[in-house]
Amino acid sequence: MALVDATTERIVAAEPEQVYDALADYAGTRGRILPGQFSEYEVREGGSGAGTVVHWKLQATSKRVRDCLFDVTAPTAGQLVESDRNSTMVNTWTVTPAGSGRTKVVVATVWQGATGVGGFFERTFAPKGLNRIHDEVLAALAAQVEQPAAR
Numbered sequence: 001m002a003l004v005d006a007t008t009e010r011i012v013a014a015e016p017e018q019v020y021d022a023l024a025d026y027a028g029t030r031g032r033i034l035p036g037q038f039s040e041y042e043v044r045e046g047g048s049g050a051g052t053v054v055h056w057k058l059q060a061t062s063k064r065v066r067d068c069l070f071d072v073t074a075p076t077a078g079q080l081v082e083s084d085r086n087s088t089m090v091n092t093w094t095v096t097p098a099g100s101g102r103t104k105v106v107v108a109t110v111w112q113g114a115t116g117v118g119g120f121f122e123r124t125f126a127p128k129g130l131n132r133i134h135d136e137v138l139a140a141l142a143a144q145v146e147q148p149a150a151r
Contacts (some may be wrong), residue, residue: 002112008134009106011098014145019103020078020095022145024049033140037133050074054082060129088112105141107134 012019022029027047034041039057046052052072059065068089070082082091089111098104109130 003110004112005108005110006128006130006134007106007108008131008138009104010135010138010142012103012105012138012142012145013101014103014142015101016078016095016097016103018145019105019141020080022141023080023093023095023105024074026052026054026072029141029144030054033137033144035133035136035140037136044069046072049080058133060133084111105138107138109134 022033025048026043031041031043034056037059039059041056042054044053044055050073053069054072055067055069057065057067066084066089067086069085070091071085073081073083075081078095080093082093084090089109092106092108092110094106094108096104096106
């Protein structure tokens with residue numbers, strides 16, 4: 001099995017702490033910024049950062065739905081890692097300063113892909129589809145944190 005990876009990044013016009021706090025807010029912000037490919041979003045434990053257990057279904061294509069149950073850790077400052085109990089999928093969110101009042105957000109997803117011809121197509125096309133989905137998440141995140149605090 002080959003490792004499949006997809007990485008998406010965006011510069012957000014907000015302070016790193018504000019962006020990280022929004023990403024770590026599984027009980028609030030995270031559920032609001034997920035696009036239509038996500039369903040059945042539910043926080044099962046915690047709700048803020050490390051120690052959270054969160055569930056969702058991700059419909060990456062019309063035929064492919066992943067039922068995900070993630071354990072959230074925060075191994076280093078500015079980082080959230082979501083490890084799926086139901087598969088080898090791991091999402092790593094990294095938030096770093098990108099100049100005055102700006103933040104770079106990177107989401108990297110990896111998993112063990114299929115073998116053979118199916119694995120070839122998965123390694124070729126799945127990252128592109130997941131990058132489009134993550135780009136929507138990052139755009140929604142930016143819309144949340146770049147708005148005035150009086151929302």
